[in-house]
Amino acid sequence: MASPSTARPRVGLFVTCLVDLLRPSVGFAAVKLLEQAGCRVEVPRGQTCCGQPAYNSGDKTDAALIARQTIAAFEPYDYVVAPSGSCAGMLKAHYPDLLRHDPEWAARAGSFAERVHELISFLTDVRGLAKVAATCQRTATYHDSCSGLRELGIKDQPRRLLASVAGLELREMTDCEVCCGFGGTFSIKYPDISNAMVEKKTFNVSVCGAQMLLAGDLGCLMNMAGKLSREGKSVEVRHIAEVLAGDTSAPPICG
Amino acid sequence: MQSTSHEFIRNAARALTDAQLQKALGKVPGGFIQRRAEARARLPEFEALRDVARTIKNHTLAHLDLYLEAYEAKVIAAGGHVHYARTPADARAIIEDICRAADAKLVTKGKSMVSEEIGLNPHLEAVGLEVVETDLGEYIIQLRHETPSHIIAPAIHLNKDQVEADFRRVHTGLPPGRKLDEPEELVAEARQILRAKFQAADVGITGANFLIAETGSSIIVTNEGNGDLTQTLPKVHIVLATIEKLVPTLEDVATLLRLLARSATGQEISTYTTFSTGPRRPEDPDGPAAYHVVLLDNGRSELLGTDFAEVLRCIRCGACMNHCPVYHAVGGHAYGWVYPGPIGAVLTPSLIGIGKSAALPNASTFCGRCEAVCPMKIPLPGLMRKWREQDFDAGGAPIGYRLALKAWAFAARNPALYHLGARLAVGALKLLAGGKSTLTWLPLGGGWTRHRDFAAPQGKTFQQQWADHAERGET
Numbered sequence: 026m027a028s029p030s031t032a033r034p035r036v037g038l039f040v041t042c043l044v045d046l047l048r049p050s051v052g053f054a055a056v057k058l059l060e061q062a063g064c065r066v067e068v069p070r071g072q073t074c075c076g077q078p079a080y081n082s083g084d085k086t087d088a089a090l091i092a093r094q095t096i097a098a099f100e101p102y103d104y105v106v107a108p109s110g111s112c113a114g115m116l117k118a119h120y121p122d123l124l125r126h127d128p129e130w131a132a133r134a135g136s137f138a139e140r141v142h143e144l145i146s147f148l149t150d151v152r153g154l155a156k157v158a159a160t161c162q163r164t165a166t167y168h169d170s171c172s173g174l175r176e177l178g179i180k181d182q183p184r185r186l187l188a189s190v191a192g193l194e195l196r197e198m199t200d201c202e203v204c205c206g207f208g209g210t211f212s213i214k215y216p217d218i219s220n221a222m223v224e225k226k227t228f229n230v231s232v233c234g235a236q237m238l239l240a241g242d243l244g245c246l247m248n249m250a251g252k253l254s255r256e257g258k259s260v261e262v263r264h265i266a267e268v269l270a271g272d273t274s275a276p277p278i279c280g
Numbered sequence: 281m282q283s284t285s286h287e288f289i290r291n292a293a294r295a296l297t298d299a300q301l302q303k304a305l306g307k308v309p310g311g312f313i314q315r316r317a318e319a320r321a322r323l324p325e326f327e328a329l330r331d332v333a334r335t336i337k338n339h340t341l342a343h344l345d346l347y348l349e350a351y352e353a354k355v356i357a358a359g360g361h362v363h364y365a366r367t368p369a370d371a372r373a374i375i376e377d378i379c380r381a382a383d384a385k386l387v388t389k390g391k392s393m394v395s396e397e398i399g400l401n402p403h404l405e406a407v408g409l410e411v412v413e414t415d416l417g418e419y420i421i422q423l424r425h426e427t428p429s430h431i432i433a434p435a436i437h438l439n440k441d442q443v444e445a446d447f448r449r450v451h452t453g454l455p456p457g458r459k460l461d462e463p464e465e466l467v468a469e470a471r472q473i474l475r476a477k478f479q480a481a482d483v484g485i486t487g488a489n490f491l492i493a494e495t496g497s498s499i500i501v502t503n504e505g506n507g508d509l510t511q512t513l514p515k516v517h518i519v520l521a522t523i524e525k526l527v528p529t530l531e532d533v534a535t536l537l538r539l540l541a542r543s544a545t546g547q548e549i550s551t552y553t554t555f556s557t558g559p560r561r562p563e564d565p566d567g568p569a570a571y572h573v574v575l576l577d578n579g580r581s582e583l584l585g586t587d588f589a590e591v592l593r594c595i596r597c598g599a600c601m602n603h604c605p606v607y608h609a610v611g612g613h614a615y616g617w618v619y620p621g622p623i624g625a626v627l628t629p630s631l632i633g634i635g636k637s638a639a640l641p642n643a644s645t646f647c648g649r650c651e652a653v654c655p656m657k658i659p660l661p662g663l664m665r666k667w668r669e670q671d672f673d674a675g676g677a678p679i680g681y682r683l684a685l686k687a688w689a690f691a692a693r694n695p696a697l698y699h700l701g702a703r704l705a706v707g708a709l710k711l712l713a714g715g716k717s718t719l720t721w722l723p724l725g726g727g728w729t730r731h732r733d734f735a736a737p738q739g740k741t742f743q744q745q746w747a748d749h750a751e752r753g754e755t
Contacts, residue, residue: 040742046702046709047735049742068746073698079689081646081665082681083672087689094693175648200309204605208645214681215289215643216727217296221609222645223732251732254718279718279735 036064037102039095039141041112042074043243044264048278051243054270055108055144061270062152064104071098075107075115077209085123092120093130096137104151105141108266109242110173111209113143118176143173144266145241149182156189159271163261166198166235168226168249170242174202183241183265190268198233200225207248223252230260237261239268250278281399281427283632285616288639295610304437305611312602315546316653323542333539334657336532337593341584347493347526348575354496358558360571368398371576375400375485375518376407378572382516384409384482390500390507391415392487393431393596394520394576396618397631400485412477414506416470423450429612431619432544432598437611440466474506484510484568488521489595490536491573494529497557498573501540501550508554517556517568522576524592536595539655543597579631587666591626593656600650600660606643615640622650622660629667638676641667684724699743706737713737 036059044051056066076091095116099105107113117138124130148154167187173179187195206212206222226249230238238253238260240246250262261277284291295301320326340347352362365371379387387409389395401411401422413422417435421428423446428434435443444460447469459465486507488498498519500507511517527533541547560567583589601607601621612620617637619627625640634641641664650660671677677685691698713719713736722729740748 042702045742046706047737049738049740049745052742052746068743070699070743071695073692073695076692079685079692081668082677082685083665083668083670084685084689085669085672087686087693090693091689094695098695171645171647171649175652202649204645204647204649206605206645208647211643211645213725213727215292216730218292218606218609218643219645219727220731221296222605225605247735248732251718251728251734254733255731275738276717279733 033063033065034103035101036066036104036106037099038066038068039072039075039099039105039107039112039116040068041107041109041243043247044108047247048243048264048275050272050275051108051264051266054264054266054272055106057270057272058144058148058157058266059106061157062148062154064152067102069098069102071095075112077111077115080115080119080123081209089123089127092123092134096120096130096133099137099140100133103140104147105137106144106147107141108144108264109244110143110170110177110179111242111244113141114172114176117141143177143179143241145186145269146173146177146179146182149185154186157186157269157271159189159269160191161237161268161271161273162192163237164194164196164235165237165239165268166196166230166233167201167265168198168205168238168240168245169202170240170245171204173241179241183239186269187239187265193268196233196235198229198235200229205245205248207244209244212248219248220252223248227252227256227258231258235260237263237268239263239265241265246278250280254279281396281618283617283628283636285628285632285637285640288614288616288643291614291616292610292643295614300439300442301437301611304439305608308436308602309608312545312598316543316599316602317546319542319546319548322548323538326539326542329535329539330655330657333536333655334593336527336535337656340526340528340532341524341589341592344523344526344581344584347528348523351491351493351496351526354493355558355571355573356496358496358571359561360496360558360573363572363574365574365576366578368576368578371398371520371574371578372400372403374574375520376404378516378518379404379409379483382482382570384516386410386412386477386481387483387485388412388414388477388481388510388514389418390484390486390502390510391418391434392485392520393428393618394487394522395485396427397578398520398576400520412474412481414474414478414510415502416467416504416506419470419474420446423447427613427618429620430598430601431596431623437613478509478513481510481514483516483518484512484514485518485520486511488519488525489540490527490533491519491521491525492527492530492533495557497530497555499533499556500554501537501552502554503545503547503551505552508552511554511556512566512568515569517559517571519556519571519573520576521573522578522580524580524594540595540597543599543653543655583630588626588630588663590658591623591630591663593658594623594627595656596623597655599653599655603649603653605647605649606645622664623658626658626660626663626667629670634667634671634674634676638667638671641665642671699741702741703744706739706741709737710739
């Protein structure tokens with residue numbers, strides 16, 4: 026492993042399964058931002074999903090197998106960066122817990138976890154990025170996704186970078202820290218409760234009057250965008266990385 | 281208490297379409313959350329106190345046998361009696377016997393969730409006693425033959441017009457034109473009825489927020505003063521508490537009290553914090569002639585030494601449910617047993633078995649807000665996950681879900697297969713979308729599309745596009 030202090034650290038991008046499947050534009054925005062922040066970006070083929078569907082369903086065995094595979098795939102990199110607080114939280118906070126009784130893997134999981142970062146907080150806290158060169162003539166509101174906020178302490182970092190986007194006005198909505206009701210498999214297993222939660226979120230988005238809804242997690246964004254679309258509300262929903270990278274050429278989520 | 285926790289999904293569906301309930305639940309987040317946040321902000325050492333409190337309780341639980349013995353000795357020295365009850369049936373029988381020995385006809389009760397746990401009221405009524413709840417919320421739900429929907433605000437699922445209707449139904453003989461449409465008027469009406477009950481009661485039963493080993497005292501924390509009247513006016517006072525309520529010293533209790541009211545209602549301290557040590561002494565102006573403590577285990581000692589022992593730190597402030605978006609959506613009754621919200625989702629499987637309550641720890645997005653506000657730092661989402669693991673290992677999840685999960689996990693453990701599967705899935709979704717940006721129906725995702733649209737994939741997977749770029753030498 027190269028020393029992270031090298032001028033151009035080698036970053037392994039953890040794409041996340043939702044970005045891979047549904048919205049690659051977020052992955053390319055992440056690559057652009059990381060390169061602008063002086064990183065060399067690679068995308069290991071040995072990655073799949075972080076394993077949360079198994080871990081949060083109580084299938085610890087499969088979750089541990091996926092964890093080992095992911096750790097091995099990213100061992101050559103100085104940093105592991107994911108455009109998701111939820112997946113980064115899994116890699117950083119939960120892999121060490123999942124493997125703590127495994128004599129070989131406990132240490133590897135620990136060293137892996139130290140190198141894992143969520144994209145936006147990596148840019149600000151590790152790479153010292155204070156502003157971006159992007160323009161976006163919109164009023165936007167930002168939803169704090171739960172894992173990013175409470176597991177990784179991501180709160181000010183996205184707002185600081187959004188404040189540097191030319192033309193963008195950030196307008197906070199009520200209860201921006203309250204869960205949108207996605208919760209991974211929760212949204213499929215308890216759809217009616219999930220719906221009651223996302224209805225409150227879309228209500229708050231509407232009341233605040235922002236033209237654009239941003240967040241750092243595609244799961245939450247798909248949930249909120251899907252509800253706004255069903256309600257016939259024309260709010261432009263995007264991952265924050267697209268705005269910060271100055272590339273909003275892809276149509277918005279559900280748009 | 282009979283559990284309907286296994287019917288959580290049905291309970292929740294009913295709750296979501298209950299307009300009165302939804303109106304009442306709309307008031308939960310505003311008051312509690314705001315007031316707790318303000319109280320926390322006024323106390324700079326709040327976070328440090330949480331660590332101290334956790335240490336106090338962890339220490340107590342690690343030496344619970346010793347503290348129970350010390351506590352018992354102090355209660356006896358003060359002239360009281362200690363009864364150990366392993367099961368709810370044991371506790372009911374002990375309390376019934378005490379009431380019989382006192383030749384009791386009327387029993388008043390302070391608020392006690394443990395009495396709900398053992399189904400005390402129906403039992404005492406079945407053996408011919410009149411039982412009157414004296415906490416206003418408890419009094420209201422007793423009139424309605426309901427159970428508490430919140431551990432500190434038992435009638436929070438009701439609106440004041442519903443309470444007015446109940447009072448008019450039960451309090452016959454109200455003068456015409458009597459106004460009952462403001463909370464103050466309802467309180468005055470209840471107070472008038474309860475005053476007579478306090479004076480006539482033969483036995484008063486309360487719970488305990490804490491039991492102090494150092495002094496043999498029980499403590500109740502209330503805002504209405506009903507607990508004090510319940511425990512000082514009748515000739516017999518019975519404290520019904522579970523074993524984990526024990527705390528070593530007065531000093532420890534002082535620490536925990538600083539967190540309790542702030543976390544619960546945002547008060548610095550509740551209106552009444554009452555310490556009871558034994559029966560009335562000759563020099564006391566008032567107090568009961570007899571003081572009994574019934575210590576219930578009901579499965580708690582089996583949690584000691586396990587991952588779930590952490591739940592025994594709970595001081596029942598209710599902050600977890602006050603901050604829980606799932607509780608806000610469905611209310612407390614949907615959880616189907618005594619303790620709702622995140623603490624209920626962990627405690628219920630511990631006490632009645634995961635087989636009967638697996639839906640509760642599953643019905644969480646793991647948003648983590650409960651753990652963030654818990655004054656005792658109980659890792660509630662982590663413990664819910666541990667219950668999911670036990671449920672999964674026991675074959676609890678539906679077979680279709682298990683098979684789908686196993687198939688997905690097999691692919692996720694084989695990157696080449698996974699990337700192929702992802703390409704096929706994207707192709708299929710694109711086909712289903714038929715050129716549109718959203719899908720309104722999704723195979724196996726009916727729950728999603730019943731309420732929401734699903735975003736169609738942009739095109740090829742990221743991995744595919746990345747590989748294409750690499751081939752063209754663009755990266």
